[in-house]
Amino acid sequence: MNKKKLVVLSGAGISAESGISTFRDANGLWEGYDIMEVASPIGWGNNRALVLDFYNKRRKNVIESKPNGAHHVLVELEKHFDVLIITQNVDDLHERAGSTNVLHLHGEIRKARSTINPELIYDVDGWELNEGDLCHLGSQLRPHIVWFGEEVPLIESAINIVQKADCLLIVGTSLLVYPAAGLIQFANREIPKYYIDPNPAEVREVANLKIIKKKGTEGMKELFELIIK
Numbered sequence: 444m445n446k447k448k449l450v451v452l453s454g455a456g457i458s459a460e461s462g463i464s465t466f467r468d469a470n471g472l473w474e475g476y477d478i479m480e481v482a483s484p485i486g487w488g489n490n491r492a493l494v495l496d497f498y499n500k501r502r503k504n505v506i507e508s509k510p511n512g513a514h515h516v517l518v519e520l521e522k523h524f525d526v527l528i529i530t531q532n533v534d535d536l537h538e539r540a541g542s543t544n545v546l547h548l549h550g551e552i553r554k555a556r557s558t559i560n561p562e563l564i565y566d567v568d569g570w571e572l573n574e575g576d577l578c579h580l581g582s583q584l585r586p587h588i589v590w591f592g593e594e595v596p597l598i599e600s601a602i603n604i605v606q607k608a609d610c611l612l613i614v615g616t617s618l619l620v621y622p623a624a625g626l627i628q629f630a631n632r633e634i635p636k637y638y639i640d641p642n643p644a645e646v647r648e649v650a651n652l653k654i655i656k657k658k659g660t661e662g663m664k665e666l667f668e669l670i671i672k
C-alpha cells in the first residue's frame with residue numbers, strides 16, 4: 444500500500460537545539476550582521492572576503508553540530524509516511540539524522556558553486572572556502588546559498604511537492620521569507636496541517652491548522668503521538 448505523503452517545511456528553528464543560531468530570534472544571526480553585506484550579490488561584489496568568512500564560520504558551526512531529537516523523529520516517521528522535507532536550512536542535519544528525501548530551497552552550506560556556471564557545484568572539503576578556491580574552469584567559487592535578491596531555483600519543485608501532500612508539517616520558521624513562506628498556501632485545504640514553533644507566526648486563511656507552541660524536540664514528540672495514533 445502506498446504510504447501517505449507527509450510534507451515538511453522546516454526552518455532554522457528545527458536546528459536551534461543543535462546549537463545553530465536562528466536568524467530572527469533575539470541574538471539571531473541577522474542581529475549581528477547586515478544581511479545585504481553578507482548574504483546578497485551586492486555584498487559579494489563589495490567584499491568577497493567578508494562573505495566567505497561569514498559562511499566559513501557558519502560552516503564550521505554546522506560541521507560541529509549534531510542532529511537533535513526533532514530531526515530524528517522525522518526519520519522515524521519514514522516508517523509510517525512518505526516523508527518529503529522541504530527545508531529553508533542550509534545545514535545538513537536532516538540528512539545526517541537519516542532523512543532520505545530533502546530539498547534545500549536556500550542551498551547547502553557544505554557545497555560551493557562556480558561564479559560563472561551555477562551548475563558546477565562542489566562539496567567543500569572541511570569548513571573553509573577562500574579567495575583563490577576555483578571551479579575546474581578557473582572561476583572563483585562562492586557558497587552554494589540562495590542570497591537575498593536571487594531566484595529560488597527549486598521553488599517550482601517545492602510547490603509541486605506541497606500540492607501533493609496528504610499532511611503538512613511546518614516547523615521552526617518565522618514564515619517571513621518569500622517565496623518559501625508562501626508554500627503553505629499551495630496545500631490542499633482539506634488536509635491536516637501542523638505548525639510547531641515556540642513563537643509561531645500568525646497564519647491567516649489556512650484551513651485545518653493546529654499550532655503546537657513548543658520547541659522542536661518536544662513539539663515533534665507530540666506530533667508523532669498525534670499522527671501515528
Ligand code: OAD
Nearest residue numbers: 454455456459465466467531549615616617620642658659
Ligand atoms: P527565522 O530565524 O526567521 O525563524 C526561526 C523560527 O524558529 C522562529 O519562528 C522561532 O520562533 C523558531 N524557533 C526558535 N527556537 C526554536 C526551537 N528550539 N524549536 C523550534 N522552533 C524554534 O528562520 P527561518 O524562518 O528559517 O535564508 O528563516 C528563513 C530564511 O531567512 C532562512 O532560510 C535564511 C534567512 O535569511 C537564507 O539564508 C537564504
